[in-house]
Amino acid sequence: MALTERALIERYFRECGARRSDVPLGVGDDASLIDVPPGMQLVAALDTLVSGVHFLPHSPASSVGHRALAVNLSDIAAMGAQPAWALLGLTLPGVDETWLEAFTSGLGALARKHNVALVGGDTTSGPLCITVQVLGYAPKPPAMLRSGGLPGDVLFVTGTPGDAAAGLALEKGELSGLTEDAAAWLRGRFLYPTPRIELGIKLREYASACIDVSDGLLGDAGKLAEASRCGVVIDFEHVPVSSHLVSAVGDARARELALTGGDDYELCFAVRPEKVDRLTRELPPGQWNYRRIGVLRSEPGSVVLRGGTVMDVSHSGFDHFAR
Ligand code: ADP
Ligand code: MG
Numbered sequence: 001m002a003l004t005e006r007a008l009i010e011r012y013f014r015e016c017g018a019r020r021s022d023v024p025l026g027v028g029d030d031a032s033l034i035d036v037p038p039g040m041q042l043v044a045a046l047d048t049l050v051s052g053v054h055f056l057p058h059s060p061a062s063s064v065g066h067r068a069l070a071v072n073l074s075d076i077a078a079m080g081a082q083p084a085w086a087l088l089g090l091t092l093p094g095v096d097e098t099w100l101e102a103f104t105s106g107l108g109a110l111a112r113k114h115n116v117a118l119v120g121g122d123t124t125s126g127p128l129c130i131t132v133q134v135l136g137y138a139p140k141p142p143a144m145l146r147s148g149g150l151p152g153d154v155l156f157v158t159g160t161p162g163d164a165a166a167g168l169a170l171e172k173g174e175l176s177g178l179t180e181d182a183a184a185w186l187r188g189r190f191l192y193p194t195p196r197i198e199l200g201i202k203l204r205e206y207a208s209a210c211i212d213v214s215d216g217l218l219g220d221a222g223k224l225a226e227a228s229r230c231g232v233v234i235d236f237e238h239v240p241v242s243s244h245l246v247s248a249v250g251d252a253r254a255r256e257l258a259l260t261g262g263d264d265y266e267l268c269f270a271v272r273p274e275k276v277d278r279l280t281r282e283l284p285p286g287q288w289n290y291r292r293i294g295v296l297r298s299e300p301g302s303v304v305l306r307g308g309t310v311m312d313v314s315h316s317g318f319d320h321f322a323r
Helices: 005-012 061-078 097-113 163-171 180-191 197-203 217-227 243-249 251-260 273-282
Strands: 040-050 082-092 117-125 129-139 154-158 207-213 231-235 266-271 290-297 301-306 309-311
Touching: 005 097, 005 117, 040 061, 061 082, 061 097, 061 129, 061 180, 061 197, 061 207, 061 266, 082 097, 082 197, 097 117, 154 217, 163 180, 163 243, 163 251, 180 243, 197 207, 197 266, 207 217, 217 231, 217 251, 217 266, 217 290, 217 301, 243 251, 266 273, 266 290
Parallel strands: 082 117, 231 301
Antiparallel strands: 040 129, 082 129, 154 266, 154 290, 207 266, 231 290, 301 309
């Protein structure tokens, strides 16, 4: 027997996220009440995932739940903010309890990991679509925007971009012949991205500008540069790539994918040159998983240098999975 909407909300959403003492009223009333910490500014982000557009219809439901929250946490991380509360707008084609169980376990596990409470939402019937809004807080005035960079700032990126694009290609059956380890790693990087919350908060003290990398490193670094009224120079050889990605597509293609793939949910940030020593001493790159990839400069536009010469990296210039 199909659950009523109310029973469904009770069963799957009331206890889904973390419990927080600053939520005196959560799921169940007409709206929720939240006590925002004094002196803090509310930081809000919202992202929608549409089945067949932002995830494959046969994606594991736990991954859909994880990603719906993770993409928002990544935006919050890029602001150097502390995530705390989330709302979930869920449009379902029907009540599939197996799917719902896995979806809420994926979303709930990531929410509890970052102490995010699910404080409300809406459940409707229609083609599968998930909207999550995350609310967080940060000290005023804001420390990190896209626009705070200056020419000469050193540019860094976290993690190993490109993995997720390869993971998506694997999911679509466009990439094959990988070792089991490499396939599992790349798939995991697409299905379960890691939002860089802890580093984002730490970076408030060091970074002049920050953006989360969701549409490809080169393009997103370009957005940061443009917002900062700068251009960007990226060193091809310094773009970090995972050994699994290299084993799957080779070194050069791995770096191309790292520059132009999507769905990474890493952070790209700029640091004034005089702060770089302190950054790398106090937040060792090996431990915090980030790497220097280039610099901002006054000439506008994005340039990738390889062995001292400028590469042509128009997005269409790459055929990612051609062999
Ligand atoms: P209303 O009709 O007043 O909007 P609803 O029946 O839509 O109330 O929701 C009842 C309660 O359940 C509200 O507190 C709402 O925030 C919560 N809720 C509904 N759907 C979800 C969901 N998908 N996730 C979390 N909370 C939800
Ligand atoms: Mg409602």
